[in-house]
Each structure stands twice: as structure tokens, then as C-alpha cells.
Amino acid sequence: MMKKKRKISAFIVFACLVILIIESYNELPEFRIYNSFIQSYTTKDDSERRDTEINVIVYRNYNDENLYKRIESEHNRINGQPTELKINLYKWDSDIKKGYNPYKTIVIDYINDSVVAKLFNKNIFNGKSYYPDYYLCTIPSPLKQKF
Numbered sequence: 001m002m003k004k005k006r007k008i009s010a011f012i013v014f015a016c017l018v019i020l021i022i023e024s025y026n027e028l029p030e031f032r033i034y035n036s037f038i039q040s041y042t043t044k045d046d047s048e049r050r051d052t053e054i055n056v057i058v059y060r061n062y063n064d065e066n067l068y069k070r071i072e073s074e075h076n077r078i079n080g081q082p083t084e085l086k087i088n089l090y091k092w093d094s095d096i097k098k099g100y101n102p103y104k105t106i107v108i109d110y111i112n113d114s115v116v117a118k119l120f121n122k123n124i125f126n127g128k129s130y131y132p133d134y135y136l137c138t139i140p141s142p143l144k145q146k147f
Contacts, residue, residue, distance in 0.1 A: 028059040031071060034096055038082070052082040055102070057090050068106045068115075084109050 036054040043049060056071055071087055088102035095102070105118040 030060050031056050031058045031067070033071070033075065034090070034093060036075075036079070038079075049084070050082045051084040051086070052079070053086040053088065055088045055090060055096050057093050057096075062089075062091065062103070068108075068117075072108060081110060083111055 034055040034057050036052060038050060038052050040048070040050045052075070054071075054075060058067065061067055067089075068087055072085060075085065085108040087106045087108070089104040089106070090096055090102050101120045103120055105120070107116045107118075109115075
């Protein structure tokens with residue numbers, strides 16, 4: 001009888017832990033801006049430039065095509081629009097601390113009105129790459145769209 005009570009109480013504790021983990025995951029934001037680097041300078045033709053690089057930890061929707069637009073609007077709402085915005089997307093904050101490459105980098109150039117994405121594809125099991133180190137692809141720029 002005592003073993004049966006222990007099994008039941010162990011199951012209840014396990015079920016509570018599972019519910020707690022699921023609830024804590026649901027409360028995570030979609031992404032978190034980990035840090036940013038801003039570089040302001042003047043070019044030879046006396047034009048002012050402000051380039052920004054941000055490292056972002058993505059908790060959900062890793063491959064969402066519109067994720068970079070939400071990150072861009074959040075950054076520009078807080079810091080203003082730079083001349084170039086480089087968004088490095090990571091899945092874990094430990095990847096940033098260990099100096100690993102992001103799983104995706106998106107560069108938005110507001111002067112040339114272009115968006116370029118670099119996808120880093122590595123096999124996490126043996127460290128070998130099945131693909132070239134990165135792919136370059138141009139994403140249709142939302143800046144050119146007329147509303």
C-alpha cells in the first residue's frame with residue numbers, strides 16, 4: 001500500500017513539473033535583443049552613417065519570414081532608424097557567449113533599400129557542414145512596397 005502511494009505522489013510531482021515547464025515556455029517572449037553595437041561615422045563624401053549590429057535570441061518561430069520585420073520595428077521604435085541594420089539570430093544565449101555563428105544573419109541597408117539574409121547551416125551532431133558556410137539570398141525589401 002505504501003509503494004502505491006509513493007508511485008501516485010511521484011506521478012503527481014512529475015505532472016506538476018511538466019505543467020510548470022510548459023507554462024514557463026508559454027510566457028517566454030518571441031525574441032529578446034541580447035545586445036547591440038552602434039557605429040557612427042562620416043564617409044569621404046561627408047555623409048553621416050550609423051550602422052547597428054544587434055544580437056537577438058529567438059525563443060519561438062525560428063524560421064518565420066516576418067520575424068526580422070518585427071525585430072526591425074522594435075529596434076527602430078526604441079533607437080531610431082540606422083543607415084544599416086545587421087540582425088544576428090541565435091537560438092541560445094550560450095551561443096553568443098561561446099562565440100558561435102548565428103543561425104541566420106539579416107542585413108538591412110536603408111540607403112540602397114535592400115535586405116540580404118545569410119543562412120548558416122551546420123550539423124550539430126558532428127560539426128560538419130552539409131552545405132557551404134552560408135547562403136546569400138535577397139529578400140524582397142518591404143521599403144520598396146507602396147501602401
